[in-house]
Amino acid sequence: MLKILKLAARNLARYQRRTLLTTLLIVLGVLAVLLFVSVSGSFKRLIVGQITDSMLGHVEVHRRGYVASIDNLPLNLNMAPAMVAKVDDALQHMDSVEAWSPRLKFGAMFSTFTETTSIRLNGVDPAREAATCPLMLKRFLQGTPNGGLVERGKVLIPDILATGMKIKVGDMVVLVATNLDGSVNGKTFVVQGVLDSVTGPGGRDGYINLDDARELLRLTEPEVSEIAIRLKNPQKIAAAAAAIRQALAGVTDKQGRPALEVHTWDQLTPFASIASMIDLLTLFIKIMLVGIVLISIMNVMVMAVYERIREIGTIAAIGTRPGRVLTLFMTEGLLLGVVGAVIGVALSLAGIYALNAAHLSFNFARQQFTLAPTVGVGDVLVVSVTVIVVAMLASLQPAWKASRMDPITALRHV
Amino acid sequence: MTFIRAEHLIKTYRTGEVDVSAIKGMDFTIEPKSFVAFVGPSGSGKTTLLNMIGCLDHPTSGKLTVIDTDVEALDRRAAADFRGANIGFIFQDFNLIPVLTAYENIEYPLLMVQDWDASRRRARVIELLEAVGMSDQADKRPDQLSGGQKQRVAVARALATQPKLVLADEPTANLDHDTAYRILELMKKMRDEFGTTFIFSTHDPKIMGEAEVTFALEDGRLVNGGGARA
Numbered sequence: 024m025l026k027i028l029k030l031a032a033r034n035l036a037r038y039q040r041r042t043l044l045t046t047l048l049i050v051l052g053v054l055a056v057l058l059f060v061s062v063s064g065s066f067k068r069l070i071v072g073q074i075t076d077s078m079l080g081h082v083e084v085h086r087r088g089y090v091a092s093i094d095n096l097p098l099n100l101n102m103a104p105a106m107v108a109k110v111d112d113a114l115q116h117m118d119s120v121e122a123w124s125p126r127l128k129f130g131a132m133f134s135t136f137t138e139t140t141s142i143r144l145n146g147v148d149p150a151r152e153a154a155t156c157p158l159m160l161k162r163f164l165q166g167t168p169n170g171g172l173v174e175r176g177k178v179l180i181p182d183i184l185a186t187g188m189k190i191k192v193g194d195m196v197v198l199v200a201t202n203l204d205g206s207v208n209g210k211t212f213v214v215q216g217v218l219d220s221v222t223g224p225g226g227r228d229g230y231i232n233l234d235d236a237r238e239l240l241r242l243t244e245p246e247v248s249e250i251a252i253r254l255k256n257p258q259k260i261a262a263a264a265a266a267i268r269q270a271l272a273g274v275t276d277k278q279g280r281p282a283l284e285v286h287t288w289d290q291l292t293p294f295a296s297i298a299s300m301i302d303l304l305t306l307f308i309k310i311m312l313v314g315i316v317l318i319s320i321m322n323v324m325v326m327a328v329y330e331r332i333r334e335i336g337t338i339a340a341i342g343t344r345p346g347r348v349l350t351l352f353m354t355e356g357l358l359l360g361v362v363g364a365v366i367g368v369a370l371s372l373a374g375i376y377a378l379n380a381a382h383l384s385f386n387f388a389r390q391q392f393t394l395a396p397t398v399g400v401g402d403v404l405v406v407s408v409t410v411i412v413v414a415m416l417a418s419l420q421p422a423w424k425a426s427r428m429d430p431i432t433a434l435r436h437v
Numbered sequence: 438m439t440f441i442r443a444e445h446l447i448k449t450y451r452t453g454e455v456d457v458s459a460i461k462g463m464d465f466t467i468e469p470k471s472f473v474a475f476v477g478p479s480g481s482g483k484t485t486l487l488n489m490i491g492c493l494d495h496p497t498s499g500k501l502t503v504i505d506t507d508v509e510a511l512d513r514r515a516a517a518d519f520r521g522a523n524i525g526f527i528f529q530d531f532n533l534i535p536v537l538t539a540y541e542n543i544e545y546p547l548l549m550v551q552d553w554d555a556s557r558r559r560a561r562v563i564e565l566l567e568a569v570g571m572s573d574q575a576d577k578r579p580d581q582l583s584g585g586q587k588q589r590v591a592v593a594r595a596l597a598t599q600p601k602l603v604l605a606d607e608p609t610a611n612l613d614h615d616t617a618y619r620i621l622e623l624m625k626k627m628r629d630e631f632g633t634t635f636i637f638s639t640h641d642p643k644i645m646g647e648a649e650v651t652f653a654l655e656d657g658r659l660v661n662g663g664g665a666r667a
Contacts, residue, residue, distance in 0.1 A: 026548050033536040337532040340493060341594070342521020342550040344514060430493050434528070 027347070031354035034327070045323045046363045049410060052315040053367025054374065056406050059308050061375050061396035063301050069392045071288070071298060077158035077221050078228070079288045080124070080251030082264050084110055084271065087284050089248065090291070096128050096143065098203045101246040106274055106282060110250055113270040119263040121255045124148060124155035125247040127236040132199040133180075133229070138188050142180070143228045144198065146236020149173050155253045159218075159230075166192040166216030172230065177215035179230040185217040192216060198231070202241045210239050260287050309406070313413050316363070320356050320417035327355065328421045335425050336433025349426035356418025360411040367410070368403055439502070440602075440634060441467040441490060446499035448485050448657075459485040461657040462499070467636065467650070469601070472628055474648030475638045481654040483638035484606055490636065491524055491604045492516040504601055521550040525595030525633070527605035527624075531587040533579040539590045540566065540575040546597045565593035568630065569623060585616035589623060596627055603627075605637035609644055621647045 035042045075081050085093075089100040102110070107125060114120050127146035132139055149171030153160055160168045164182050173179050178196065190196065192214050199209040212231065220227050237245065254263050268285045276282040289295035328335070335348060375396050383394040448460040460482045467473055475483045488494040489501055492508050493516070501508045504523050511519055520526075525546075533542045543562045547553040553561070566572045569589040579587055588608060595603045605624070609617030621644065624635050639645055653661035 030536075030549075037536045333530075333532065334534060337526075337528065337534070338545075338549070339517065340491070340520065340526050341546050342517050342519075342524070342598075344517050344521075344550075347549055431488055434532075 027351055027354050028358070031351060031358050034331075034351075035355055035358060038323075038327070038330075041323055041326070042359070045319045045359055046366065048319040049316055049359065049363025049414070050367040050370060052312040053364055053406055053410060054371050056305075056308050056312045057368065057371035057398055057402065058374055058378075058396070060305055060402050060406075061371075061398040062378070062394065063305060064398070065394050065396040066392065067298055067301050069395075070294065073158060073221055074292055074294055075156075075253075075257065075288045077156055077162055079291060080155050081254045081257050081260055081288055082252040082267060083286050083288075083291060084250040084252065084267070085248070085284050085286070087276070087280070087282055090284060090286060096130050096248070098129060098240065098248075101127070101248050102250070102283070104245050107245070107247055107250070109274050110271060110283070113267070114250075114252065117263075117266060117270065119254055119256065119259065119266060121253045122151065122154035123250050123252040124151040125233065126152070126249050126251060127233060127240070127242075127246070128228075128248040129200055129236070129240060131239070132197075133184065134197040134199065135188055135190060135194065136197065140184065140188065142184065142198075144178075144200075144236065145228050145230050146233040146239075147172065147230055148233045152230075152251075155251050162218040162221065164217045164219050166214070169215065170232075173215055173232055175232045175235060176212060177231070178212040179216045179218050180214055181220050181227040181229060182217050183220050183227055184229070185214075190214055190217075198239060200239050206241070208239055208241055210235070309409065312406070313409060316360065316410050316413045317417045320359055320414045321421065323359065324352060324356055324418040324421035328352065328425045331425075332428065332433045332436040335428050336430045336436065339428065339430040340434060345426040348428075349422045352422030352425050353415055353418050356414045356422070357411065359418075360414025363414070364407040364410040368407060371398065371403075439466045440469040440471075440504065441465075441636075442500075442502045444500045446486075446489070446501055447497050448482075448489065448494070449497045458657055460489075460496075463659050465652060465659060467634065469634050470628065470632050471634055472625055472647075472649040473634070473636045474645050474651045475636065475654055476640065476642075476645040476648075476651055477638075477654035478640055480656075482657040483640075483654055486654070487604050487606050487636065487638055490602075491526065492519050521546065521598065523601050525598065525600040525603040527588070527591050527595045527603060527608045527637070529607040529610045531579070531584070531591045531611075533587055533590055533594070535579050538576050538578055539571055539582065539586075542579070542590055543593045543597050546594060551598050561597060562593075565596060568596075568627065569593045583616075584612050585619065588612060588616075588620050592620065592623055592627065596631060596633060599631065600633060602634045602636065605635065607639060608637055609639065609641065614643070617641075617644060618647070 086100045086102045089097065092100065114123050125148060129144055131142055131144050133142040153172045159172060178198065180190065194214045195211055196214060197209055197211050199207060201207055254260060264285055264287045271283045271285060272281055274282045289298065339348065375398055378394060378396050385392045443463050443465050446460055446463040450457045450459055475486055477483055489496055489508060490503055492511055495509055506519060534545060537545060540562055543565055544558055547558045547561060566575050569592055571586060571589050574582060574586055609620055612620060627633060628635050645651055651661065652659055
């Protein structure tokens with residue numbers, strides 16, 4: 024094989040300009056794909072990270088049917104204390120879980136005494152919520168996360184509400200909520216902080232202390248609407264969610280059906296479809312790379328066969344088997360693919376390093392993203408192997424033609 | 438057994454709607470280690486005949502046996518293997534591989550056709566370079582060699598695999614007379630040294646005189662059936 028590689032390399036070197044141009048095309052294709060994958064991956068990670076780390080968590084546990092009615096925030100589908108205890112017990116024994124936070128979600132009237140509006144509220148355990156969604160602490164546009172996140176008697180409100188109703192930290196507001204039995208209860212709160220709005224469900228919610236929420240709703244039992252879970256390794260979310268589902272499968276209702284549902288973050292936010300679109304775009308870019316490699320290498324190999332017809336006739340006449348002629352030309356395509364892929368990957372890694380070193384930042388509304396592109400070994404391997412395989416496929420037809428050439432006709436070719 | 442035997446050999450080509458008879462019935466035999474010329478004007482059938490002897494083409498009818506092998510029975514791959522094992526080729530235009538040096542051109546059939554190991558290959562190539570007087574040009578590529586030097590390399594390449602038969606189609610047509618004679622002398626010397634049968638075609642009356650056995654062709658027929666030179 025080494026001798027064929029050597030000969031193929033020399034054959035490529037004899038048409039230096041054409042070989043360089045083709046290699047350049049492949050290099051540019053690989054560079055474009057890997058840079059796109061790394062940059063889009065960086066944006067995707069940042070946005071997903073923000074959604075999971077500042078409000079949703081990676082996985083959420085609800086009572087069966089709650090998510091289907093989540094727009095209404097139904098109090099009658101809260102998890103009973105016994106269920107919560109079972110979830111706590113299960114999560115405590117799972118290595119994949121870093122933290123979890125119980126939440127009591129409900130709708131309320133929000134009044135400044137002069138103006139009134141509606142608000143979605145989350146009653147949270149401050150320390151556990153901060154551990155589960157650490158970026159919550161960075162969402163403070165005004166005020167500070169005293170008491171872990173939110174103190175008793177205080178409320179965190181979204182900036183859109185603060186701006187619209189001209190509310191500032193320290194102002195007194197009234198929250199009025201309808202209880203499970205239909206009665207209404209109100210309570211005054213002091214605004215502790217104004218939170219930056221973020222994309223996705225819950226991105227414009229207010230936050231109060233869990234105990235305050237129970238008081239406001241006049242709950243006699245420590246029930247919760249959901250439990251948000253933070254994983255140690257979000258890359259293994261599917262396996263972790265499956266393990267949680269399995270662990271909670273024993274929690275059943277009176278009919279013996281599973282009483283709890285486990286959802287991953289992408290099942291709870293429309294941004295998952297944007298993430299899928301980014302993946303789809305990446306796929307299209309990869310398909311374009313395949314096209315570039317296919318056309319450029321096929322062009323080179325067709326020309327190579329056409330220009331070397333007499334030479335093919337000679338080597339066939341002196342007894343070179345058709346299979347070897349095929350291998351020789353396919354090796355030329357293989358070499359083009361390998362060289363293009365290696366240089367393309369090297370330049371891509373250098374480009375990604377440079378982008379990281381440049382600390383490029385982008386502002387979307389008030390959110391700042393610092394570009395931190397990375398590319399996984401898997402992506403590098405997939406792109407490289409694709410290029411090499413396509414390069415070989417592209418040279419297959421011309422190589423086949425060369426191997427089937429009639430030596431007499433080939434020798435006569437001018 | 439006779440080295441090469443042709444019996445009622447006929448070759449007809451189809452060109453468009455017309456059948457062209459290139460060989461119109463030939464009978465001849467060629468003995469091993471002979472130095473044979475097929476002579477005749479252009480279109481007399483020399484190249485067609487050499488192609489059939491070289492297993493590059495099949496007869497339309499008749500029988501052609503080369504080194505105990507019926508040419509008609511060989512399929513594409515078997516013909517390639519037969520050529521690789523038994524036949525060397527010398528071409529009018531030298532047909533050296535342009536990206537390879539003289540050394541590598543001679544080495545090519547040992548490497549790509551017969552899989553010789555490195556030490557045997559090296560010894561054989563050096564032997565042949567010395568035999569054709571090209572040792573000092575071993576590292577040069579074809580475009581750095583003169584016509585005569587290229588044909589010397591081509592002779593060495595044809596002999597590399599120690600074939601029993603070397604076919605040379607107009608090997609001197611692109612060379613001046615002095616060089617042409619030197620190439621024929623070289624071929625004869627190789628025949629004497631390695632015991633290889635040489636068959637060449639030519640239309641040059643001066644060159645044909647160098648052959649020990651001459652077959653004259655005219656319009657696809659033998660007009661002089663293998664006259665031996667005294």
